[in-house]
Amino acid sequence: MKRKETPKLALWKFASCDGCQLSLLDCEDELLAVAGAVQISHFLEASRAVVKGPYDLSLVEGSITTAHDAERIHQVRRASKRLVTIGACATAGGIQALRNFKDVREFIKIVYATPEYISALETSTPISAHVKVDFELRGCPISKSQLIETISAFLNNRKPVTPPHSVCLECKLRGNVCVMVAHGVPCLGPVTHAGCGALCPAYNRGCFGCFGPQETPNTTSLSDQLSRLNVQRDELVRMYRGFNAGAKPFRRESEKNEE
Amino acid sequence: MVTFIYFNYMITENNNSFLRIEREDLQGLIEALAESGYRVIGPTVRDGAIVYDEVEKLDDLPAGWTDEQQPGSYRLKRRDDRALFGFNVGPHSWKKFLHPPNLRLFQAKRNDKGFEISNDNQPAPDLVFLGVRACELHAIAIQDKVFINGPYVDSVYGERREKAFVVAVNCGQAGGTCFCTSMKTGPRAESGFDIALTEVIETDQHYFVAEAGSERGVEILEKTRTRKADESEKKKAVEIVEFAASRMGRNLDTTGIKELLYRNHDHPRWEDVASRCLTCANCTMACPTCFCTTVEDTTDLTGDHAERWRRWDSCFTTDFSYIHGGSMRVSVKSRYRQWMTHKLAAWIDQFGTSGCVGCGRCITWCPAGIDITEEAAAIRKNELQRENKEQQDGNA
Numbered sequence: 001m002k003r004k005e006t007p008k009l010a011l012w013k014f015a016s017c018d019g020c021q022l023s024l025l026d027c028e029d030e031l032l033a034v035a036g037a038v039q040i041s042h043f044l045e046a047s048r049a050v051v052k053g054p055y056d057l058s059l060v061e062g063s064i065t066t067a068h069d070a071e072r073i074h075q076v077r078r079a080s081k082r083l084v085t086i087g088a089c090a091t092a093g094g095i096q097a098l099r100n101f102k103d104v105r106e107f108i109k110i111v112y113a114t115p116e117y118i119s120a121l122e123t124s125t126p127i128s129a130h131v132k133v134d135f136e137l138r139g140c141p142i143s144k145s146q147l148i149e150t151i152s153a154f155l156n157n158r159k160p161v162t163p164p165h166s167v168c169l170e171c172k173l174r175g176n177v178c179v180m181v182a183h184g185v186p187c188l189g190p191v192t193h194a195g196c197g198a199l200c201p202a203y204n205r206g207c208f209g210c211f212g213p214q215e216t217p218n219t220t221s222l223s224d225q226l227s228r229l230n231v232q233r234d235e236l237v238r239m240y241r242g243f244n245a246g247a248k249p250f251r252r253e254s255e256k257n258e259e
Numbered sequence: 260m261v262t263f264i265y266f267n268y269m270i271t272e273n274n275n276s277f278l279r280i281e282r283e284d285l286q287g288l289i290e291a292l293a294e295s296g297y298r299v300i301g302p303t304v305r306d307g308a309i310v311y312d313e314v315e316k317l318d319d320l321p322a323g324w325t326d327e328q329q330p331g332s333y334r335l336k337r338r339d340d341r342a343l344f345g346f347n348v349g350p351h352s353w354k355k356f357l358h359p360p361n362l363r364l365f366q367a368k369r370n371d372k373g374f375e376i377s378n379d380n381q382p383a384p385d386l387v388f389l390g391v392r393a394c395e396l397h398a399i400a401i402q403d404k405v406f407i408n409g410p411y412v413d414s415v416y417g418e419r420r421e422k423a424f425v426v427a428v429n430c431g432q433a434g435g436t437c438f439c440t441s442m443k444t445g446p447r448a449e450s451g452f453d454i455a456l457t458e459v460i461e462t463d464q465h466y467f468v469a470e471a472g473s474e475r476g477v478e479i480l481e482k483t484r485t486r487k488a489d490e491s492e493k494k495k496a497v498e499i500v501e502f503a504a505s506r507m508g509r510n511l512d513t514t515g516i517k518e519l520l521y522r523n524h525d526h527p528r529w530e531d532v533a534s535r536c537l538t539c540a541n542c543t544m545a546c547p548t549c550f551c552t553t554v555e556d557t558t559d560l561t562g563d564h565a566e567r568w569r570r571w572d573s574c575f576t577t578d579f580s581y582i583h584g585g586s587m588r589v590s591v592k593s594r595y596r597q598w599m600t601h602k603l604a605a606w607i608d609q610f611g612t613s614g615c616v617g618c619g620r621c622i623t624w625c626p627a628g629i630d631i632t633e634e635a636a637a638i639r640k641n642e643l644q645r646e647n648k649e650q651q652d653g654n655a
Contacts, residue, residue, distance in 0.1 A: 033560045148560070155558075161556070163576070164578070165573070165575075165576040166538070168537075169540045169544060169571075169573060172571075173570065173571060175351065175355065175360075177305065178350065178541065178624055189539070191537065191539075215576070218538060222626070224535075225627050
């Protein structure tokens with residue numbers, strides 16, 4: 001039983017670094033299989049050739065930071081049967097969501113010689129704040145294997161296997177020694193969503209929280225424990241304000257430590 | 260005491276002789292095992308902890324190292340001797356060798372007629388577990404009950420278990436989170452081993468007192484340089500373990516614990532522990548008896564090839580209790596209560612023993628330092644107060 005038509009895949013970029021889109025090009029071993037399974041119809045990072053919509057699957061990278069993009073995301077949604085966000089920017093607002101805690105006009109004044117040329121919204125918001133999202137793939141950047149898994153799941157009409165539990169579970173499956181317990185290294189692993197395969201702890205680094213909050217993050221308890229490891233409150237604020245600063249549990253915890 | 264149904268460990272008068280092995284001759288034991296076709300897994304220092312990994316020579320063992328353990332804290336420290344087993348249990352347990360964290364159950368390939376299923380299980384490796392502590396022997400015995408002694412046999416576990424050659428080591432010290440005496444699982448290795456060793460260190464001598472627990476244990480000891488242990492050496496070996504028994508870092512009162520926890524499913528302490536619990540699942544991963552798994556199905560991009568994988572799961576995830584319509588244990592309270600009540604109470608109804616062996620891993624490796632002995636004690640203490648109060652109210 002073969003599929004009738006080759007589904008059309010589109011990639012869209014909003015405010016982002018392009019790293020998540022590049023993850024697809026990075027899938028060297030699987031790229032031919034992807035190109036065989038779907039018609040890559042809109043992927044400006046790879047090709048100027050664009051096939052007209054509608055698209056069966058749209059992968060959206062980046063957050064909404066301009067009035068123009070706030071309009072454009074609705075066009076993307078209208079042209080897409082399924083819309084999947086890829087990465088921390090599209091899912092939580094990205095590192096650029098740090099502006100949400102300050103006055104963006106101040107930043108613009110400092111950075112740009114001619115601030116009046118810049119037209120930016122006051123906040124950086126995830127795609128889900130603007131349109132209906134069918135699935136969110138976490139990570140900064142996303143994991144290549146989870147991207148292939150998500151595309152495979154879409155093609156086979158099943159749910160992607162991207163468990164929402166903590167990084168700790170992956171750490172233990174891998175046989176890592178806990179950096180927090182054995183070395184006193186501050187680590188966001190217990191409150192962070194799995195997906196990276198516990199990459200940083202495998203190299204004796206604490207987790208930076210790239211995949212955002214896990215399903216039921218107890219940030220209050222983790223902050224208490226980090227304080228016992230002599231992490232000061234201002235440092236706690238910085239820890240939670242990484243690539244997923246805009247994700248609600250991390251945002252709230254950072255604000256609590258700022259008071 | 261857990262009884263072994265599947266394996267024949269025997270200690271009879273004839274071969275229950277105690278032997279003395281000099282420290283350096285332990286290399287000979289490792290070689291004898293390797294020559295018999297085994298891969299030897301034992302304690303070794305890696306990433307600031309004593310983990311279980313392949314060891315080929317005496318130098319691979321953590322000579323002169325010990326560990327200091329407290330709730331949420333583990334530190335390696337130097338000893339002032341050359342002890343090879345002068346530490347307590349670390350982050351790993353033997354579970355990972357008997358019950359693999361990730362396992363492909365089968366592959367399916369599409370063909371003209373439908374699907375072709377292939378089970379590509381590799382034959383179980385021939386492993387030696389060198390340095391198994393008494394609590395760990397009990398943990399293995401508990402998993403035997405779960406996986407092979409019941410009506411549904413896990414063949415992957417069974418084959419690995421049957422092949423494993425167990426060299427137990429009696430504890431000469433207890434860690435800060437140890438409570439095996441409370442659970443009656445140690446510190447002496449009493450059964451379930453092929454060979455048991457006790458390390459004796461004195462100013463002028465350093466040796467092991469060895470005893471065989473099976474025929475194959477006898478055979479390996481025959482290939483190792485040993486001599487008969489004399490009475491004073493045997494006595495020392497006993498005293499060393501008695502010393503460890505007197506130094507437990509923790510204590511868990513197990514009196515009527517099943518009824519205690521069943522009675523207190525609405526105790527306020529569950530809310531209290533929920534405020535500290537990270538639901539990170541570290542305790543269940545580190546626990547040598549926790550056995551839960553989930554299955555994950557994957558397909559490739561073409562849809563012509565599918566795989567089913569089994570991996571360790573934890574009752575601290577919401578997916579664990581997901582049934583049609585949602586997760587049954589949404590609150591952290593319900594998840595911690597499920598874990599602890601199963602471990603200390605429901606396990607007794609289900610498998611006939613406690614699910615806890617008092618190894619202390621869940622205490623040490625909890626990033627928030629939650630202590631199962633403290634939680635149980637808090638429930639007991641508050642219940643007593645409640646009863647006393649009721650009594651006083653009754654008297655008044």
